[in-house]
Structures are given as structure tokens and as C-alpha cells.
Amino acid sequence: MSRIDPKPAGGSKEDDEDVRLMRLVGTGDTHAFEELIQRHQSLVAGTVARMLASNSDVEDIAQQVFIRVWKSAGRYTPRAKFTTWLLKITRNLVFNELRRTKRRPQVPIQTEPDAEEIVLKDETNSRPDASLLENELQEAIEKAITELPESQRMALILRRYEDLSYEQIAEILDLSVPAIKSILFRARTELRARLGKYLNT
DNA sequence: GACGATCCTTCAGGTCACCT
DNA sequence: AGGTGACCTGAAGGATCGTC
Numbered sequence: 001m002s003r004i005d006p007k008p009a010g011g012s013k014e015d016d017e018d019v020r021l022m023r024l025v026g027t028g029d030t031h032a033f034e035e036l037i038q039r040h041q042s043l044v045a046g047t048v049a050r051m052l053a054s055n056s057d058v059e060d061i062a063q064q065v066f067i068r069v070w071k072s073a074g075r076y077t078p079r080a081k082f083t084t085w086l087l088k089i090t091r092n093l094v095f096n097e098l099r100r101t102k103r104r105p106q107v108p109i110q111t112e113p114d115a116e117e118i119v120l121k122d123e124t125n126s127r128p129d130a131s132l133l134e135n136e137l138q139e140a141i142e143k144a145i146t147e148l149p150e151s152q153r154m155a156l157i158l159r160r161y162e163d164l165s166y167e168q169i170a171e172i173l174d175l176s177v178p179a180i181k182s183i184l185f186r187a188r189t190e191l192r193a194r195l196g197k198y199l200n201t
Numbered sequence: 202g203a204c205g206a207t208c209c210t211t212c213a214g215g216t217c218a219c220c221t
Numbered sequence: 222a223g224g225t226g227a228c229c230t231g232a233a234g235g236a237t238c239g240t241c
């Protein structure tokens with residue numbers, strides 16, 4: 001079993017509310033638990049979906065995440081942002097699932113058109129066949145991301161889609177901040193290489 | 202030819218220094 | 222804080238060689 005060991009928290013109002021709810025959950029307050037689920041289920045489900053990209057498993061794993069939150073609530077100490085702790089649990093369960101099934105995501109992940117601006121050229125929209133190219137590019141981006149190694153994919157997702165800081169990503173993935181920088185750099189390099197034909201046209 | 206041991210190459214991950 | 226590149230390290234796989 002993976003260790004959950006949050007570090008000192010920042011302390012926004014959102015965080016404070018999460019901590020308050022977690023303390024109530026720790027006493028067995030089911031209403032607080034329901035509220036906590038409502039507040040974060042889209043974050044968890046979204047992250048699982050992007051990481052796992054298998055619609056059939058997303059709900060199941062998201063459910064497991066909150067079951068683990070419920071079980072751990074009594075021992076929870078707010079030493080990190082609640083969402084960091086929550087995403088660490090999510091990451092552990094997703095990695096377990098990926099290792100259990102020994103597979104890569106099989107269904108393209110959902111990406112916003114502007115989400116991977118790192119590999120898009122501004123000129124794309126000005127071309128006559130822009131929409132066709134955009135669709136093709138979109139598919140290529142999705143495919144390229146799903147083919148990245150687990151750690152690169154997870155770091156990229158947490159950075160681009162969840163907008164987490166390097167420190168938070170490092171905490172969630174159990175790595176140093178420089179390691180995260182390196183992983184993200186390689187992920188972007190890999191994406192550029194895979195999407196080179198779109199960049200060079 | 203089959204095998205095991207050793208060496209070499211490649212690649213991903215990590216750290217550090219530096220830049221923006 | 223975030224991004225980049227050089228460099229180091231370790232693991233994995235392939236190539237080579239010696240022995241049977």
C-alpha cells in the first residue's frame with residue numbers, strides 16, 4: 001500500500017473548507033462526505049479519465065478514490081493542500097489499474113483545442129483547410145499523449161489540465177521538482193517530435 | 202549449433218545550473 | 222515559478238565471444 005504523507009499546506013479558503021469537511025468525515029459524518037464528493041468528483045473523474053482513458057473504468061476508480069478518502073479520513077492530517085492529497089490517491093489507484101491491466105489508454109482522451117498550445121501553430125486557423133487539419137491534428141495530439149510513458153502523461157495532465165504547480169505535481173508523483181521539470185520537458189519534446197509534420201507545414 | 206557470460210549501446214529518469 | 226539543456230546513472234536489450 002502506498003504511503004500518503006502530505007506536506008505543509010498553503011491555506012486558501014477552499015483548502016480550509018476541505019479540511020473542515022475532512023475532519024467531519026473523520027468523525028463519520030456522511031453529509032460532509034457527500035459534500036466533499038460533490039466538490040471534487042469532477043476533478044477526480046476528469047483526472048482518471050485523462051489518465052486511463054477507458055470510460056468503463058473511470059467511474060469505478062473515482063468511486064474507489066472516495067472510498068479510500070473515507071477510510072483514511074480518521075488519519076488525515078492537513079499537511080498539504082487537500083486536492084494534492086486527493087490526486088495522490090487518484091494517481092496511486094490509476095497506476096495500480098494500469099499495472100494490473102498492463103495496458104495503455106485505448107480510447108482517445110478528451111482534450112480542449114487550446115490545451116496543447118505547446119505544439120500548435122498559430123497559423124493553423126488561417127489556412128483554407130483549417131478545420132480538416134484541426135481535426136486531424138486533434139486526433140494526432142490525443143494519440144501522442146496516450147502513447148507517452150505513464151509518468152510523462154500524468155505530469156502533463158496534472159500541469160495542463162488541472163493547472164497544478166510543479167511542487168504539487170512533484171508531491172503527487174513522489175518525485176522532486178527538478179524531476180518534474182525534466183519529465184515535462186521530455187514529454188513536450190516527444191510531442192513535438194510526434195507532431196512534427198503539423199509543426200513544419 | 203546451443204548455451205551462457207560479458208561487453209556495448211540505447212534510452213528513460215534524475216540532478217544541477219542557468220535563463221526568462 | 223517555470224522552462225531548458227548538459228550531464229550522469231541505471232536498466233534493458235542486442236551483439237559478440239568463448240565453451241561445450
